Every structure is written in structure tokens, then in C-alpha cells.
Amino acid sequence: NAGVMQNPRHLVRRRGQEARLRCSPMKGHSHVYWYRQLPEEGLKFMVYLQKENIIDESGMPKERFSAEFPKEGPSILRIQQVVRGDSAAYFCASSPVVQPTEAFFGQGTRLTVV
Amino acid sequence: QKEVEQNSGPLSVPEGAIASLNCTYSDRGSQSFFWYRQYSGKSPELIMFIYSNGDKEDGRFTAQLNKASQYVSLLIRDSQPSDSATYLCAGDMDSSYKLIFGSGTRLLVRP
Numbered sequence: 687n688a689g690v691m692q693n694p695r696h697l698v699r700r701r702g703q704e705a706r707l708r709c710s711p712m713k714g715h716s717h718v719y720w721y722r723q724l725p726e727e728g729l730k731f732m733v734y735l736q737k738e739n740i741i742d743e744s745g746m747p748k749e750r751f752s753a754e755f756p757k758e759g760p761s762i763l764r765i766q767q768v769v770r771g772d773s774a775a776y777f778c779a780s781s782p783v784v785q786p787t788e789a790f791f792g793q794g795t796r797l798t799v800v
Numbered sequence: 801q802k803e804v805e806q807n808s809g810p811l812s813v814p815e816g817a818i819a820s821l822n823c824t825y826s827d828r829g830s831q832s833f834f835w836y837r838q839y840s841g842k843s844p845e846l847i848m849f850i851y852s853n854g855d856k857e858d859g860r861f862t863a864q865l866n867k868a869s870q871y872v873s874l875l876i877r878d879s880q881p882s883d884s885a886t887y888l889c890a891g892d893m894d895s896s897y898k899l900i901f902g903s904g905t906r907l908l909v910r911p
Contacts, residue, residue, distance in 0.1 A: 719897065728888055728901030742898065777843060784897045786834060791843040
């Protein structure tokens with residue numbers, strides 16, 4: 687059983703471009719959570735999704751950021767018109783039920799905006 | 801704003817010693833607390849969780865929770881160089897799915 691898979695592991699974008707981050711949850715997991723980690727800081731909650739539904743996006747900036755978890759395929763975190771301040775590590779976690787003790791994190795995508 | 805506070809460290813201890821990591825939180829309504837270990841450039845890994853006042857032991861690790869003082873700690877006995885990592889404290893302050901993380905304490909175990 688593969689773990690939570692995120693790709694790409696590293697992503698470099700120029701200011702103004704779009705960044706698309708993918709997260710494939712563990713088999714049997716229908717709950718996905720995205721967190722952002724700025725350098726030397728803890729993880730900050732962004733969004734919680736179940737299949738085809740956004741449950742809580744309270745931690746996600748209102749502009750430029752969007753997330754989806756379609757019926758088929760990975761969850762996608764999309765950042766439009768990236769700025770330098772978007773440079774961070776983006777972690778995805780998945781769980782079979784809504785329980786932090788059952789959630790596993792992926793290896794993260796490190797986004798660098800140049 | 802609900803917060804979890806940790807000393808950034810680094811906390812340096814010799815091999816074999818007890819490492820004590822501390823965390824305070826602002827929300828009295830918090831139910832459960834979690835300790836994650838994160839190696840540089842890697843994903844957070846859950847070590848322990850605690851939701852009752854008192855101590856909880858698992859191998860070399862002991863988590864302690866004091867809800868009256870809003871204080872959580874993690875003790876690592878017989879510290880090993882492989883324990884060198886950043887330790888993140890988190891609480892489920894808003895809901896059962898949203899964790900509020902501290903900024904982490906970097907632990908360095910000297911051989």
C-alpha cells in the first residue's frame with residue numbers, strides 16, 4: 687500500500703505563472719487535507735476536501751488559490767499568478783476517516799517562485 | 801487567534817540524556833494534542849497524541865498534558881542521534897480535522 691503521493695516534489699515557477707500541485711491519497715482514503723509550511727514555521731491548514739466536495743477552505747487565501755478532489759484522480763491545489771510569497775512547502779495528508787491520528791502526510795511539494 | 805507556541809531551539813542534549821520539549825496553547829476548548837517529528841526536507845510523522853490530563857507513555861516517548869496550565873510536553877528518554885529532528889506540537893482547536901501547529905523545536909542529540 688503506497689503512501690500519500692505528491693508530485694512534483696520540487697516546482698519552480700516564475701512570478702505570474704500557475705502552479706499545480708497534485709496529491710494522490712492512500713488507497714481507501716477519501717479525506718484530503720492541504721497544509722502550507724513557510725521556512726522555519728509550522729504547518730498552516732489550508733483546505734479540507736472529501737471526494738468532489740470542499741468541506742473547509744477557511745485557511746486558503748481567497749484569491750489565486752483553489753483546490754479540488756475529483757471523483758477520479760488526484761487532489762489538485764492550484765495557485766494562479768504566483769508571487770514570491772507563495773514559495774513554501776505544500777503538504778497533503780489523507781485519512782480514511784475524519785481523525786488526525788489516522789492521517790498520513792505526503793512528502794510535500796516545494797514550490798519556489800523566482 | 802488560536803495559537804500553539806513552541807521554543808524554536810535548537811535544544812541540544814548528549815546521547816543517552818532525556819530531551820524535554822514543551823508547548824503551550826491558547827484555546828481552553830482544545831481536546832487533543834499531537835506530537836510530530838519532521839526530519840529536514842521530509843514529511844511530518846506522528847509520534848504520539850494525548851487527550852487526557854496526565855502522562856502517556858510509548859516506548860522511549862512520554863507525552864504530558866496539563867489542561868489547567870494549557871501545557872503539553874514530550875519527553876524522549878535515552879536520546880539517540882537519530883532523534884535529531886524538528887518536533888512539531890499540534891492541537892485540534894477548531895475541529896476534529898483541522899490541526900493548529902506550533903513552529904517546531906529543533907532537537908540536536910550529540911553523539
